[in-house]
Amino acid sequence: MSSARPGRVRVRAKGGRTAAQVRWLQRQLDDPYVAAAKKRGYRARSVFKLEEIDQKHGLLRRGMAVLDLGAAPGSWTQYAVEKGCRVVACDLLEMAPVAGAAFVQGDFADPAVQERLRTLLGGPADIVLSDVAPNTTGLRNVDRLKAEAAVEAVLDFATRVLRPGGACLVKLLKGAERAILPLVRQHFAGYRFLRPKATRAESSELYLLATGVRPEPPKE
Ligand SMILES: C[S@@+](CC[C@H](N)C(=O)[O-])C[C@H]1O[C@@H](n2cnc3c(N)ncnc32)[C@H](O)[C@@H]1O
Numbered sequence: 070m071s072s073a074r075p076g077r078v079r080v081r082a083k084g085g086r087t088a089a090q091v092r093w094l095q096r097q098l099d100d101p102y103v104a105a106a107k108k109r110g111y112r113a114r115s116v117f118k119l120e121e122i123d124q125k126h127g128l129l130r131r132g133m134a135v136l137d138l139g140a141a142p143g144s145w146t147q148y149a150v151e152k153g154c155r156v157v158a159c160d161l162l163e164m165a166p167v168a169g170a171a172f173v174q175g176d177f178a179d180p181a182v183q184e185r186l187r188t189l190l191g192g193p194a195d196i197v198l199s200d201v202a203p204n205t206t207g208l209r210n211v212d213r214l215k216a217e218a219a220v221e222a223v224l225d226f227a228t229r230v231l232r233p234g235g236a237c238l239v240k241l242l243k244g245a246e247r248a249i250l251p252l253v254r255q256h257f258a259g260y261r262f263l264r265p266k267a268t269r270a271e272s273s274e275l276y277l278l279a280t281g282v283r284p285e286p287p288k289e
Pocket residue numbers: 112113115116138139140141142143144145146159160161162175176177178200201202203204
């Protein structure tokens with residue numbers, strides 16, 4: 070069966086493009102979420118994962134204080150600002166400004182960065198969003214452990230920055246559920262695992278939505 074579709078643009082392996090680059094470009098061109106994001110002015114297709122989860126679970130409401138970790142290039146921040154939320158975003162990478170949002174460049178797990186994020190929030194957050202994707206090494210076990218550690222660091226920060234009853238939406242890799250559940254059960258009243266439709270079929274990512282945080286007692 071031919072893969073040619075009406076209107077489909079074929080990427081040629083020219084100009085020194087590697088095979089992987091050609092595959093990536095072809096996938097982008099074929100992806101309806103990439104086209105829809107471009108049409109609606111969003112910086113990334115991942116906005117549709119947040120939109121679906123928000124529409125199903127009513128995450129974001131006007132006036133909420135939102136902490137967006139792993140925010141670049143910024144489509145989740147754009148979406149939350151559009152919903153009328155006050156957003157503080159953080160990423161290791163630079164991010165072009167999103168009008169109405171504050172941004173801190175740095176590692177969200179760094180205590181100095183966390184302090185800066187708290188100051189910008191000016192009080193507890195209503196929800197922590199994390200689409201953090203640690204750099205991969207190609208070594209499966211190493212990457213799995215890095216991803217689990219990042220989720221644990223997000224949950225740890227969330228328990229210290231959220232208002233009582235607040236929620237956390239965090240990306241994780243399939244298989245990490247068992248490792249993180251004790252922490253989730255310890256700190257949150259409820260949780261569910263979600264795999265929005267915009268998740269690529271070959272991707273092993275899913276999202277944990279943890280609700281009803283019981284804040285950490287202050288350390289002595
Ligand atoms: C999939 S992208 C996020 C996409 C974003 N939600 C959007 O809609 O535009 C994952 C991001 O996590 C960031 N990241 C990874 N580790 C981080 C860390 N320790 N602190 C802050 N950002 C991190 C990466 O730099 C990357 O930009």
